[in-house]
Amino acid sequence: MVYRLGMEKISTNKSFGGEQGVYIHTSSSTNTDMTFAVYVPPQAKERPVPVFWFLSGLTCTHENAMVKAGMQEHAARLGMIVVLPDTSPRGEGVADDPDGAYDFGLGAGFYVNATQQPFAAHYQMYSYVVDELPELIGREFNADMSRQGICGHSMGGHGALTIGLKNPGRFKSISAFSPIVSPTNCPWGQKALGGYLGDDQAEWVEHDACALVGKADEKLHLLIDQGTGDNFLEKELKSHLLTAACEKAGHPLTLRMQEGYDHSYFFISTFMRDHMEWHAKAF
Amino acid sequence: MVYRLGMEKISTNKSFGGEQGVYIHTSSSTNTDMTFAVYVPPQAKERPVPVFWFLSGLTCTHENAMVKAGMQEHAARLGMIVVLPDTSPRGEGVADDPDGAYDFGLGAGFYVNATQQPFAAHYQMYSYVVDELPELIGREFNADMSRQGICGHSMGGHGALTIGLKNPGRFKSISAFSPIVSPTNCPWGQKALGGYLGDDQAEWVEHDACALVGKADEKLHLLIDQGTGDNFLEKELKSHLLTAACEKAGHPLTLRMQEGYDHSYFFISTFMRDHMEWHAKAF
Numbered sequence: 001m002v003y004r005l006g007m008e009k010i011s012t013n014k015s016f017g018g019e020q021g022v023y024i025h026t027s028s029s030t031n032t033d034m035t036f037a038v039y040v041p042p043q044a045k046e047r048p049v050p051v052f053w054f055l056s057g058l059t060c061t062h063e064n065a066m067v068k069a070g071m072q073e074h075a076a077r078l079g080m081i082v083v084l085p086d087t088s089p090r091g092e093g094v095a096d097d098p099d100g101a102y103d104f105g106l107g108a109g110f111y112v113n114a115t116q117q118p119f120a121a122h123y124q125m126y127s128y129v130v131d132e133l134p135e136l137i138g139r140e141f142n143a144d145m146s147r148q149g150i151c152g153h154s155m156g157g158h159g160a161l162t163i164g165l166k167n168p169g170r171f172k173s174i175s176a177f178s179p180i181v182s183p184t185n186c187p188w189g190q191k192a193l194g195g196y197l198g199d200d201q202a203e204w205v206e207h208d209a210c211a212l213v214g215k216a217d218e219k220l221h222l223l224i225d226q227g228t229g230d231n232f233l234e235k236e237l238k239s240h241l242l243t244a245a246c247e248k249a250g251h252p253l254t255l256r257m258q259e260g261y262d263h264s265y266f267f268i269s270t271f272m273r274d275h276m277e278w279h280a281k282a283f
Numbered sequence: 284m285v286y287r288l289g290m291e292k293i294s295t296n297k298s299f300g301g302e303q304g305v306y307i308h309t310s311s312s313t314n315t316d317m318t319f320a321v322y323v324p325p326q327a328k329e330r331p332v333p334v335f336w337f338l339s340g341l342t343c344t345h346e347n348a349m350v351k352a353g354m355q356e357h358a359a360r361l362g363m364i365v366v367l368p369d370t371s372p373r374g375e376g377v378a379d380d381p382d383g384a385y386d387f388g389l390g391a392g393f394y395v396n397a398t399q400q401p402f403a404a405h406y407q408m409y410s411y412v413v414d415e416l417p418e419l420i421g422r423e424f425n426a427d428m429s430r431q432g433i434c435g436h437s438m439g440g441h442g443a444l445t446i447g448l449k450n451p452g453r454f455k456s457i458s459a460f461s462p463i464v465s466p467t468n469c470p471w472g473q474k475a476l477g478g479y480l481g482d483d484q485a486e487w488v489e490h491d492a493c494a495l496v497g498k499a500d501e502k503l504h505l506l507i508d509q510g511t512g513d514n515f516l517e518k519e520l521k522s523h524l525l526t527a528a529c530e531k532a533g534h535p536l537t538l539r540m541q542e543g544y545d546h547s548y549f550f551i552s553t554f555m556r557d558h559m560e561w562h563a564k565a566f
Contacts, residue, residue, distance in 0.1 A: 013550070016552075073353065073553075260297045262296055266298035266303055267298075270297075270298055
């Protein structure tokens with residue numbers, strides 16, 4: 001790893017009148033280089049524009065949503081910056097799942113700050129996404145950081161919900177596609193939270209959307225799309241747990257069960273327009 | 284290779300209310316298995332719908348446009364089937380570029396029927412795209428084969444223009460993104476046509492859009508988008524040659540030079556709406 005002063009451009013492509021860029025910087029949170037993508041709409045030439053965060057799911061990098069989700073069209077029309085962080089630290093010396101499994105380690109940072117070694121050395125994705133990257137975005141782009149929204153898919157839906165709920169006042173809007181709504185209650189989440197945070201489940205519930213809605217003072221209306229044909233719904237995603245938690249807490253939730261849709265980007269791209277318009281309305 | 288009776292489904296994903304499928308069949312043209320993608324819009328449940336062919340460029344398979352071009356949204360709105368063929372035969376025994384170059388052999392069939400060995404054994408992409416695959420599409424999907432349009436990118440733009448011009452009455456509309464307009468006049472084309480068709484340049488001009496507009500009886504208005512920031516414009520694509528050929532032949536052409544756009548799918552997705560609406564209008 002070379003220590004980089006500030007961010008460096010990897011690539012830019014003109015897209016819908018704006019610019020899709022990929023950048024790299026040295027993160028002091030993860031102590032690694034981190035790559036991320038930013039779409040800047042044409043309106044940002046004239047004025048600061050709101051920021052739409054999209055957190056990706058297991059196995060993804062910044063690239064999946066950048067090429068598959070069809071966000072640029074909507075971002076250009078609605079006038080918003082899109083930020084796509086990576087899903088974990090990467091590079092030399094970054095620990096991975098001991099068996100190389102896809103659901104832990106590389107590509108699976110779960111948006112928490114690990115306390116357990118060897119992961120604690122680099123897996124500080126909560127601080128990276130909540131503190132360090134926003135500071136960089138605010139400094140380097142024509143972003144109106146008083147108007148931010150957050151969204152994500154699967155593990156990234158978990159990230160969007162938990163980061164949104166844990167930072168009242170930060171976001172105008174929160175939404176998710178097929179999120180892991182309760183990592184304390186599913187195999188993916190139990191493995192990740194145990195591995196990164198250790199055995200004390202009091203730490204785990206700090207990163208469980210169902211637990212967090214129970215104590216949220218700011219009751220931002222949540223929008224969630226979930227496909228009924230999603231192979232992970234029953235065992236991992238369990239959206240009904242969030243419905244129950246929101247009902248109990250009096251937290252407003254729109255959960256749309258989308259008939260026949262699966263867990264893929266074909267599902268995400270279909271409903272991305274609705275999500276981005278939902279966020280634009282909140283801005 | 285297993286000889287397959289008819290086509291087999293590899294995957295389907297619900298997308299914009301329709302179905303994005305990937306299929307495989309044994310081609311009698313290429314004497315290989317061939318994979319292709321078809322998007323079927325919701326309207327096809329009710330009635331036969333027109334067919335939009337999209338031919339991809341060098342190095343691509345059926346998959347690039349399927350995940351990056353954002354076609355499904357437009358196809359669903361406009362009610363058209365999208366067919367995405369592969370760009371070459373593949374598999375055991377299929378000859379490749381002797382140096383493994385990206386611009387010849389695998390992923391680079393150039394939509395011609397090779398006459399030169401070892402390529403002639405499998406590289407019969409013209410017959411595959413013009414005869415065999417349409418017959419399969421008409422049989423297996425709710426397609427109105429009296430309403431077809433053809434489009435493509437780069438090498439696939441060359442394919443769309445030449446196949447469109449060589450088959451009068453077949454297509455209602457022809458368009459292209461950053462096409463190779465005159466393969467007889469650029470390094471990519473000269474290498475490919477020489478390798479597949481041999482040294483007789485009388486064979487080459489049968490696959491040169493600039494030559495073909497000169498003898499086209501059916502003067503379908505051509506729509507072409509070309510990025511001014513495209514690295515391949517000057518040496519390979521040379522859109523000005525088509526402008527000149529169309530002027531000479533009195534062939535209607537709308538060539539839009541798109542400021543700052545490059546050769547990527549970020550460019551294609553930006554203007555895909557315009558192209559698909561252009562085709563829908565012709566249907």
